[in-house]
Amino acid sequence: MRGKPTLRDVAERAGCSITTVSNILQGRSHLYREDMVHQVMRAAQELGYRPNSIARSLARRRTATIGVALDPQHARLTHNLYAHDVLDGILAFLEPRDYDIRLITPRTSDPAAVWRRIDNGSIDGVVLIAPVMGSPLLEWRHYSSLPAVVVGSTLPEEYRLSHIDIDNTSAMTMLVEWVIQQGHRAIGYIKGHPLHWSAHQREQAFRRVLERYGVPIREEWVLQGDYGPESGARAAEQLLRQSELPTVVMAANDDMAIGFLQQCRTLEIAVPDQISVTGFDDSSWAERMGIPLTTIRHDRYQVGYLAAQQLLHQIETGDTRPQRVLINGALVVRHSVASAYALASPATLQHAFSTEGGSKQ
Amino acid sequence: MRGKPTLRDVAERAGCSITTVSNILQGRSHLYREDMVHQVMRAAQELGYRPNSIARSLARRRTATIGVALDPQHARLTHNLYAHDVLDGILAFLEPRDYDIRLITPRTSDPAAVWRRIDNGSIDGVVLIAPVMGSPLLEWRHYSSLPAVVVGSTLPEEYRLSHIDIDNTSAMTMLVEWVIQQGHRAIGYIKGHPLHWSAHQREQAFRRVLERYGVPIREEWVLQGDYGPESGARAAEQLLRQSELPTVVMAANDDMAIGFLQQCRTLEIAVPDQISVTGFDDSSWAERMGIPLTTIRHDRYQVGYLAAQQLLHQIETGDTRPQRVLINGALVVRHSVASAYALASPATLQHAFSTEGGSKQ
DNA sequence: TTGAAAGCGCTAACAT
DNA sequence: ATGTTAGCGCTTTCAA
Numbered sequence: 001m002r003g004k005p006t007l008r009d010v011a012e013r014a015g016c017s018i019t020t021v022s023n024i025l026q027g028r029s030h031l032y033r034e035d036m037v038h039q040v041m042r043a044a045q046e047l048g049y050r051p052n053s054i055a056r057s058l059a060r061r062r063t064a065t066i067g068v069a070l071d072p073q074h075a076r077l078t079h080n081l082y083a084h085d086v087l088d089g090i091l092a093f094l095e096p097r098d099y100d101i102r103l104i105t106p107r108t109s110d111p112a113a114v115w116r117r118i119d120n121g122s123i124d125g126v127v128l129i130a131p132v133m134g135s136p137l138l139e140w141r142h143y144s145s146l147p148a149v150v151v152g153s154t155l156p157e158e159y160r161l162s163h164i165d166i167d168n169t170s171a172m173t174m175l176v177e178w179v180i181q182q183g184h185r186a187i188g189y190i191k192g193h194p195l196h197w198s199a200h201q202r203e204q205a206f207r208r209v210l211e212r213y214g215v216p217i218r219e220e221w222v223l224q225g226d227y228g229p230e231s232g233a234r235a236a237e238q239l240l241r242q243s244e245l246p247t248v249v250m251a252a253n254d255d256m257a258i259g260f261l262q263q264c265r266t267l268e269i270a271v272p273d274q275i276s277v278t279g280f281d282d283s284s285w286a287e288r289m290g291i292p293l294t295t296i297r298h299d300r301y302q303v304g305y306l307a308a309q310q311l312l313h314q315i316e317t318g319d320t321r322p323q324r325v326l327i328n329g330a331l332v333v334r335h336s337v338a339s340a341y342a343l344a345s346p347a348t349l350q351h352a353f354s355t356e357g358g359s360k361q
Numbered sequence: 362m363r364g365k366p367t368l369r370d371v372a373e374r375a376g377c378s379i380t381t382v383s384n385i386l387q388g389r390s391h392l393y394r395e396d397m398v399h400q401v402m403r404a405a406q407e408l409g410y411r412p413n414s415i416a417r418s419l420a421r422r423r424t425a426t427i428g429v430a431l432d433p434q435h436a437r438l439t440h441n442l443y444a445h446d447v448l449d450g451i452l453a454f455l456e457p458r459d460y461d462i463r464l465i466t467p468r469t470s471d472p473a474a475v476w477r478r479i480d481n482g483s484i485d486g487v488v489l490i491a492p493v494m495g496s497p498l499l500e501w502r503h504y505s506s507l508p509a510v511v512v513g514s515t516l517p518e519e520y521r522l523s524h525i526d527i528d529n530t531s532a533m534t535m536l537v538e539w540v541i542q543q544g545h546r547a548i549g550y551i552k553g554h555p556l557h558w559s560a561h562q563r564e565q566a567f568r569r570v571l572e573r574y575g576v577p578i579r580e581e582w583v584l585q586g587d588y589g590p591e592s593g594a595r596a597a598e599q600l601l602r603q604s605e606l607p608t609v610v611m612a613a614n615d616d617m618a619i620g621f622l623q624q625c626r627t628l629e630i631a632v633p634d635q636i637s638v639t640g641f642d643d644s645s646w647a648e649r650m651g652i653p654l655t656t657i658r659h660d661r662y663q664v665g666y667l668a669a670q671q672l673l674h675q676i677e678t679g680d681t682r683p684q685r686v687l688i689n690g691a692l693v694v695r696h697s698v699a700s701a702y703a704l705a706s707p708a709t710l711q712h713a714f715s716t717e718g719g720s721k722q
Numbered sequence: 723t724t725g726a727a728a729g730c731g732c733t734a735a736c737a738t
Numbered sequence: 739a740t741g742t743t744a745g746c747g748c749t750t751t752c753a754a
Contacts, residue, residue: 004482006731017741022733032739048504052482054418055731058746063415065463065483077449084445087464088438095468100483102426103462105452121365121413121747122426122461143409285646367747378725383749393723416747419730482731 005047014043025051066094066311067126069104069118071135081283082300083129086151089304090127097312111136115143125311127151127304132195147314149307153197154326162314164307164325166298168198171329172205175278175296176250178331180213183340184248184276188221190235190260192252196227202252202280221246225256232259240267240275247276247340254279254286254295261291261336272338282332292334302327366408375404386412427455427672428487430465430479432496442644443661444490447512450665451488458673472497476504486672488512488665493556508675510668514558515687523675525668525686527659529559532690533566536639536657537611539692541574544701545609545637549582551596551621553613557588563613563641582607586617593620601628601636608637608701615640615647615656622652622697633699643693653695663688 010025011018020032021040029037043049057063068090074080087101094101102123106114114136118126125147130137132153140148140161150163179187189206192199210217223238225231232251236259239249251257257279264271271277279286282297306325314320371386372379381393382401390398404410418424429451435441448462455462463484467475475497479487486508491498493514501509501522511524540548550567553560571578584599586592593612597620600610612618618640625632632638640647643658667686675681 008731018732019734019742020740023740026733036739050477050481052731054415054424054482055746056733057415058419058748059731059733061733061746077445077452084438091438091464091466095466101464103448103452103464105456107456116411120411121415369747379748380725380750381723384724387749397723413747416730417749419732420747420749422730422749 004052005049006052007049009047010040010043010049013047014039016040025049062124062315063122064098065100065102065123066090066308066315067102067104067118067123069106069114069126069128069130069137071128071130071132071137072106072109072114073132073135074129082131082152085300086127086129086304086307089301089306090308091304092301093305093308093312099312106136109136111139111143115139119144119146125149125315127307127311131198132193133197134195145320147311147320149311149314151303151307154201154324155197160322162310162320162323164303164310165198165327166300166303167326167328168201169205170326171296171298171331172202172280173209174329174331175280176206176209177213178333179248179250179276179278179337180209180215182248182276182337184246184337185215185340186218186221186244186246186248187215188218188223188239188246188249190223190225190232190249190251190256192256193226194224199227199252206250218246221249225252227253227255229255229259229262232256232261233263234259236260236263236267240264240269245275248278248337249275250278250280252280254281254283254293257293257295257336258283258286258291261293272336276337276340278337292336294334294337295332296329297332298327298329365413366410367413368410370408371401371404371410374408375400377401386410423485423676424483425459426461426463426484427451427669427676428463428465428479428484430467430475430487430489430491430498432489432491432493432498433467433470433475434493434496435490443492443513446661447488447490447665447668450662450667451669452665453662454666454669454673460673467497470497472500472504476500480505480507486510486676488668488672492559493554494558495556506681508672508681510672510675512664512668515562515685516558521683523671523681523684525664525671526559526688527661527664528687528689529562530566531687532657532659532692533563533641534570535690535692536641537567537570538574539694540609540611540637540639540698541570541576543609543637543698545607545698546576546701547579547582547605547607547609548576549579549584549600549607549610551584551586551593551610551612551617553617554587555585560588560613567611579607582610586613588614588616590616590620590623593617593622594624595620597621597624597628601625601630606636609639609698610636611639611641613641615642615644615654618654618656618697619644619647619652622654633697637698637701639698653697655695655698656693657690658693659688659690 007018007021011021023031024037024040025044070083077083104118106117128137128148128150129152130150138159150161154165154168155161155163191203207217223235225235249260251260257277260277261271269275279293279295282295286293368379368382372382384392385398385401429448431444438444465479467478489498489509489511490513491511499520511522515526516522516524552564568578584596586596612621618638621638622632630636640654640656643656647654671684
């Protein structure tokens with residue numbers, strides 16, 4: 001025996017066939033006499049035998065591995081907190097089931113090449129993290145029949161792809177309604193990245209609610225952002241130099257809201273006393289840095305967890321019909337929105353959030 | 362042909378042997394007549410053939426996959442920004458080389474079980490993210506001969522394990538020397554998590570420099586932390602109620618420094634006017650949230666990148682001698698440290714960092 | 723220029 | 739209660 005010990009080596013040493021060893025090592029020892037079982041266990045132990053999972057996968061035709069594919073445009077994990085949380089949820093579900101994860105980060109956007117990388121027998125199914133429109137990952141049906149679950153976008157029906165996502169529409173609806181209930185009628189909006197599904201859904205929900213409540217939408221207060229904090233700051237600049245201002249600005253995510261807030265601080269505009277702000281996502285940043293941002297919290301970890309669950313279900317049952325699971329967000333009211341009814345004469349404070357924990361409720 | 366097309370299917374359709382197909386599809390087409398090559402290509406194309414990488418791995422005895430194992434204690438990625446950055450560096454190196462990553466998150470701390478999970482033929486080598494002492498991942502030599510590189514800790518020689526880490530000792534030395542050059546002689550310290558290698562190295566460097574400069578170490582100013590922001594806040598409480606105070610407090614990482622700063626804010630103690638603070642790590646938080654913390658920046662992405670490079674080197678050359686690579690940090694001077702020479706009568710400001718960008722240099 | 727054959731290490735019918 | 743055998747899908751000598 002040279003190299004790593006194999007089943008054959010163990011069998012030889014235990015004086016039996018490899019089938020016997022295979023069976024016993026897989027826990028079917030009730031089939032054998034006790035001393036045989038002992039023999040085998042000892043031999044395996046002494047040789048430091050470890051089953052070769054590649055060979056096992058080939059024989060069993062399953063790998064006990066699922067893939068997690070990142071969209072080529074977002075292949076970097078850094079600053080992709082989303083992928084981070086989702087990955088954690090996936091891990092949490094998979095670990096106790098002894099599945100491993102294969103991280104796949106294609107760098108081309110040619111769908112054929114991407115799918116060659118994904119569907120090559122090395123995984124039993126794949127979670128596709130694909131928040132942007134036009135991702136090659138969404139070409140799934142043309143290239144593969146591997147069980148797959150999309151995460152990060154609420155897809156139109158016609159994709160016929162199982163997906164798990166936060167419910168952007170209902171959450172934004174809730175938030176906007178709440179803002180309106182605070183008495184606001186002059187409402188600005190900072191849009192998310194135009195290629196993200198979520199950006200459209202959030203904006204659409206925003207518009208729908210305003211329409212439904214008969215609140216006019218002033219397009220000069222609807223600004224394009226890209227989900228990055230800088231775009232929030234830019235939006236603040238564009239917006240705040242207008243002669244007429246909204247009483248509240250709703251950003252399509254927390255990062256932009258934070259950028260907006262920082263710009264407000266620089267311009268010495270008090271939040272929420274002079275202008276109110278809302279976010280979306282409840283990024284841990286805001287909370288941890290003590291920025292009391294009113295926002296929507298949703299559980300991205302849960303998204304990953306459910307995605308893994310749904311995927312294993314597909315793998316085990318073969319039931320590959322497209323399912324959609326939307327996770328509800330929760331309104332988190334902090335202190336970045338003032339009641340518009342109290343806004344008679346805007347107070348003039350030195351800085352936004354000058355008193356850390358001070359309640360403005 | 363049922364199921365996914367195999368080499369045999371392609372061969373049949375092209376009217377040749379599977380050897381021929383295999384060769385041609387691997388780019389050895391110069392061996393064959395041009396029309397044969399065409400035949401094969403067409404057949405493969407038409408069938409949508411994709412080589413099965415499991416079978417290939419078994420035959421080739423290499424998997425083109427490397428493992429990334431997280432210490433059981435840190436198996437959650439969330440809030441493990443370190444693993445995040447490292448993973449990104451690894452990905453960056455691996456992608457162009459067509460390696461994939463297998464994420465391994467053992468949940469037991471039994472080394473034998475952990476290594477059964479890692480070294481089972483499914484990977485060609487492994488990056489061990491193991492910042493804490495006593496990690497089962499460090500038992501490598503007893504359980505496996507797989508190429509391995511440790512990341513996240515500077516190990517003592519006797520581990521005989523290749524590792525890449527930031528140079529905690531030199532960086533902390535540089536930072537402490539700089540602080541002393543600012544005139545500080547009353548220096549406090551917040552220690553990192555006692556099980557992290559890095560905590561010990563940083564503290565030791567701190568002590569050495571003070572000794573070397575003849576600056577007395579007052580143990581009542583040396584507080585135990587755990588790298589979490591809350592422990593920084595606790596340290597602030599303990600420290601700041603003492604009758605005699607240091608002029609500067611050096612935290613073993615940014616998170617604790619931030620916790621310390623927040624507590625200062627609450628207690629209305631101005632930084633750096635009443636007390637100076639330093640961090641370590643240059644966490645993106647501090648920067649992005651506009652906290653002007655003087656700290657050490659180092660490139661964790663680079664750590665991952667080099668780890669992957671070193672690992673592939675080991676895999677390809679078989680040269681498994683332990684190597685140590687330490688990456689230099691850079692001193693980042695912002696505005697959390699005042700010159701002690703100017704500290705005659707401490708100014709009384711309302712809040713720490715009350716003016717955002719205001720230069721205190 | 724092409725193909726036959728012997729694995730890679732394991733699993734799982736099917737015998738005995 | 740244990741063993742024989744035929745694969746899993748591919749690579750790679752070696753021979754033709």
